[in-house]
Amino acid sequence: MSEQVMKRGLTKRIIPCLDIKDGRTVKGTNFVDLRDAGDPVELGALYAAQGADELVFLDITATVEKRKTLAELVNKISHHINIPFTVGGGISSVENVKELLGNGADKISVNTAAFNRPQLIAELEKEFGSQCVVLAIDTKKEEDGEWYVYLHGGRTKTNTKCVDWAKQAVGLGAGEILLTSMNHDGTKAGFALDITKTLSELLSVPVIASGGGGKMEHFETVFNEAQADAALAASIFHFKEIAIPDLKRYLYEHQIPVRI
């Protein structure tokens, strides 16, 4: 290993995502075929101990009845985890967010509800500050070469371009963009570099790249070439295909600023 000179400054973040259903962690391929990958609190604490920079908990079955369960889970997570975490899934009101932040979440992510009523972003920004409002965008590149916004976990296509929605949302007060490429999600063939780069260069707020991370070099590329501020992945961590300490060491050796 070559001698490394420690450079000061903000680091790139590695963010494991834990999809939650009925209080358990699950992760599907292309949003279907769910598999059980463990207890979210235990898994989250393990990732934190391994050097994950943040965590995202996405409640994929968020319904009104389950809201209470989610708040309880968030409370349990915040008692046990010493790094920041974001909670998303079915959030549609200031009241939802108040409950989740009140139980210790650092940030929340909104998706479909914000698209259907963009003013939600402004309301959340006013009430809680942009630093805790993450806009999640599921996007897909169509045959015309353009990236479009999809809703409802990727089931509903819109005619809105990803770039336009991201710009509007940042203007309304979104503090970060969590960008998932549906073309890449689950493929382990690498992140969507073009749209990630476009948004990173265009927006004043951080962009979290998601979907497609399968090898350590994919992370290097999304940071170096697409200028992502953070990269998110799920199953490769859950199924121990890549260990976070190994990934961080790899990035460090490739001159990517990371916390190790």
Place this chain on the structure above:
Amino acid sequence: MSIVIIKYNAGNIQSVLYALERIGAEATVTDDPAAIRAASKVIFPGVGEASSAMAYLKERKLDELILSLKQPVLGICLGMQLMCSYSEENDTPCLGIFEEKVLRFQQPEQGAAVKIPQIGWNNIYDLKTALFSEVKEESYCYFVHSYYAALGAHTIATTDYTKAYSAGLHRDNFYGVQFHPEKSAQVGEQILKNFINLI
């Protein structure tokens, strides 16, 4: 030993409370002046906007109360900024415990554009005082902010983002940190422990 977290309109107060629980310390969240005065340690957290937070503190005379405290006080993030003399955020006069001014990050004159707010993990260095006992130089802490306190006589920790600025401040019994020790993994827990162990 009684630790009080000052309750006001700028939280994430729960996170601080839970972080203290993780290191085995009990704390009370309150805006009751008698309880705050009687505490052995006072934590002044905060995430939010400076002018509305200052207005809230003034309305309840918590500003005078904080200034009168003699026990160790730790301001976190916005809490630290409010302990400075002035914040550029909506042109807000603050508590004036630290003379340092709070300014908004500007894009660097040279080099690549940066994201504002700064969100994520950055190094702290030139560490001074017992608040950073057993904390290594260049340790990483978690930051979320668009405004920063300039370097000055009271700086006890420095971080670089567009320029070097105060990640920590200290004067007499007053301490402040710009980062979130409650979210800064083991390093943050060590800093909270150190604060609790201050005499």
